[in-house]
Amino acid sequence: MYSSITNHLKHYINPTERDLQLFQSCLNSISVDKGKFLLLPGTQVKHEYFVLKGCLKAYYQDEKGHRHIIQFAIENWWIGDFDAFYNGVPSRLHIETIEPSKLLSINYDSLQELFKTAPIFERYFRLLTTNAFISQRKRILSSLEKNTMERYVEFCESYPTIEDRIPNYDIANYLGVSAESLSRVRSKLKR
Amino acid sequence: MYSSITNHLKHYINPTERDLQLFQSCLNSISVDKGKFLLLPGTQVKHEYFVLKGCLKAYYQDEKGHRHIIQFAIENWWIGDFDAFYNGVPSRLHIETIEPSKLLSINYDSLQELFKTAPIFERYFRLLTTNAFISQRKRILSSLEKNTMERYVEFCESYPTIEDRIPNYDIANYLGVSAESLSRVRSKLKR
Numbered sequence: 001m002y003s004s005i006t007n008h009l010k011h012y013i014n015p016t017e018r019d020l021q022l023f024q025s026c027l028n029s030i031s032v033d034k035g036k037f038l039l040l041p042g043t044q045v046k047h048e049y050f051v052l053k054g055c056l057k058a059y060y061q062d063e064k065g066h067r068h069i070i071q072f073a074i075e076n077w078w079i080g081d082f083d084a085f086y087n088g089v090p091s092r093l094h095i096e097t098i099e100p101s102k103l104l105s106i107n108y109d110s111l112q113e114l115f116k117t118a119p120i121f122e123r124y125f126r127l128l129t130t131n132a133f134i135s136q137r138k139r140i141l142s143s144l145e146k147n148t149m150e151r152y153v154e155f156c157e158s159y160p161t162i163e164d165r166i167p168n169y170d171i172a173n174y175l176g177v178s179a180e181s182l183s184r185v186r187s188k189l190k191r
Numbered sequence: 192m193y194s195s196i197t198n199h200l201k202h203y204i205n206p207t208e209r210d211l212q213l214f215q216s217c218l219n220s221i222s223v224d225k226g227k228f229l230l231l232p233g234t235q236v237k238h239e240y241f242v243l244k245g246c247l248k249a250y251y252q253d254e255k256g257h258r259h260i261i262q263f264a265i266e267n268w269w270i271g272d273f274d275a276f277y278n279g280v281p282s283r284l285h286i287e288t289i290e291p292s293k294l295l296s297i298n299y300d301s302l303q304e305l306f307k308t309a310p311i312f313e314r315y316f317r318l319l320t321t322n323a324f325i326s327q328r329k330r331i332l333s334s335l336e337k338n339t340m341e342r343y344v345e346f347c348e349s350y351p352t353i354e355d356r357i358p359n360y361d362i363a364n365y366l367g368v369s370a371e372s373l374s375r376v377r378s379k380l381k382r
Contacts (some may be wrong), residue, residue, distance in 0.1 A: 062336040070328070081323045094333060119310055126317035133324045137261070140331070141283060145253040167291045 001029060004102055005050055008076050012127045017105040019118045026110035033102045039081060039095035044088070048080035049073075054101025055165050058093045059173075071176040072098075074162055079130065098166060148177045149185045192220060196241055196295055199267050203318045210309045216250050217301035223292045230272060230286035235279070238296040239271035240264075245292025249284045250364075260365040263289075265353055269319065289357060339368045340376045 009015055011022070013143050029052075032038060038056065039045060049056075051073050058071040070093065071115055073079035084091035085108060114121050135158065142151050155175060156163055163186075164170070174180040193215050200214070200322075220243075223229060229247065230236060242264050249262040249270055261284065264270035275282035276299060305312050326349065333342050342371055346366060347354055354362070354377075363373040 037348065060332055060335060068332075068335050069256050070331070082321065083329065086321055086325070100368045115314070119313070122310070122313040122317050123306070126313050126320060129317060129324055130277055133320055133327065134277070136324065136327050136331075138274065140261070140327075141259075143253055144251060 001052070001104075002027075004052055008050075009124060013120050015118075015120055019120055021117045022114060023121065026106050026114050027104045028107075030103050030105055032097050032103065034097055034100050036097050037094060038097065038103075039091055039093060041092050041094060042090045043084075045081050045084035045091045046108050047077055048085055048111075049095075050106070051060040051075050051077050051079065052102040052104060054096055054103070055098040055162070056101060057098055057166075057170060057174075058095045060093055067094075067173065069170060072159055072162060072166065072170075072174065074159060074165070081144045098102060098170070143176055148175070148181045149188070151175045151177065152182060152185050152189075192243070192295075193218075195243055195267060200315060204311050204315045206309075206311055210311055212313065213305060213309045217297050217305050218295045219298075220297055221294050223288050223294065225288055225291050228285060229288065229290050229294075230282055230284060232283050232285060233281045234275075236272050236275035236282045237299050239269055239302075240286075241295040241297070242268050242270065243293040245294070246289040246353070246363060247286055247292060248289055248357075248365075249286045251284055251340065251346055256278070258285075258364065260361060263350055263353060263357065263361075263365065265350060265356070287381050289361070311351060334367055339366070339372045340379070342366045343373060343376050343380075 363370040
């Protein structure tokens with residue numbers, strides 16, 4: 001159960017056996033059916049999630065009911081509402097499973113305790129957060145100038161293997177382009 | 192020279208005298224006149240900057256020559272091109288001083304060495320990066336639904352004391368609204 005998270009850790013840090021045990025003791029395993037909500041807006045958020053298997057989306061629903069997809073997560077990605085998790089404010093996001101998913105959850109209090117007993121995890125989460133910040137900024141810059149094809153290609157690089165697992169309209173929503181325009185680009189690329 | 196950075200550190204972590212000395216030994220002080228560039232696109236980035244005094248903007252210039260302001264920095268803020276700094280790719284941003292500025296710069300190699308000799312700074316930069324990620328996401332969510340007034344009020348909360356130091360058109364650019372619409376909102380709020 002812990003092999004993929006352990007590999008993920010080892011990609012960023014060099015944990016001891018004790019570090020790994022302390023980390024694993026903070027985790028809980030959960031299984032969620034397709035189309036279920038892991039998080040709803042306006043709730044307290046006590047967990048972040050690491051994807052062992054499956055696919056999820058995080059989105060914001062505005063006052064007019066329009067959904068804006070903020071993040072997808074597939075195997076070996078973390079997903080959560082950072083602001084709500086770290087600052088204790090009510091969540092603003094929906095997190096919904098696109099496929100049946102197996103996840104590891106980490107609880108906020110356990111994580112804070114872990115930072116004290118095994119400070120090497122400060123580094124792991126610093127590196128992850130730095131990457132997340134950079135990806136988010138890249139997405140903002142892409143939305144300023146790249147065309148649909150460039151944005152779709154960039155998306156496939158960020159989320160390899162995902163393009164056949166997510167409905168076309170969800171990818172289009174995430175990229176901020178029309179579903180029709182994305183369909184045309186995907187057909188062209190398949191030729 | 193180090194009092195404001197030391198206070199900033201102590202807001203996030205509890206450094207020892209040794210930690211502080213190691214940190215200070217990584218810093219260099221620089222002064223930059225108004226309207227000068229600290230960073231240009233396409234260059235290697237070896238430094239990030241902490242603002243002791245002054246005001247700066249980071250922006251992206253698209254192929255049509257339009258500027259998109261990504262970040263302002265005033266006293267006690269860090270500014271840099273994260274992707275270029277951490278991943279060694281060429282920078283994509285301009286960083287320009289809006290006022291004469293006094294800065295502390297930290298070099299990439301010194302910072303990596305610091306993480307080894309004083310790992311408490313992993314925590315400091317993790318917390319800073321988490322906050323930066325959350326602010327960036329909030330800005331994305333605000334752009335999806337808030338009106339000009341709400342976005343301007345949020346901006347004044349994020350960057351207190353800044354509204355009289357930055358030209359109206361730069362704030363409008365950052366908020367993604369027209370300069371005319373922002374002027375109307377600012378006049379209303381002053382009444």
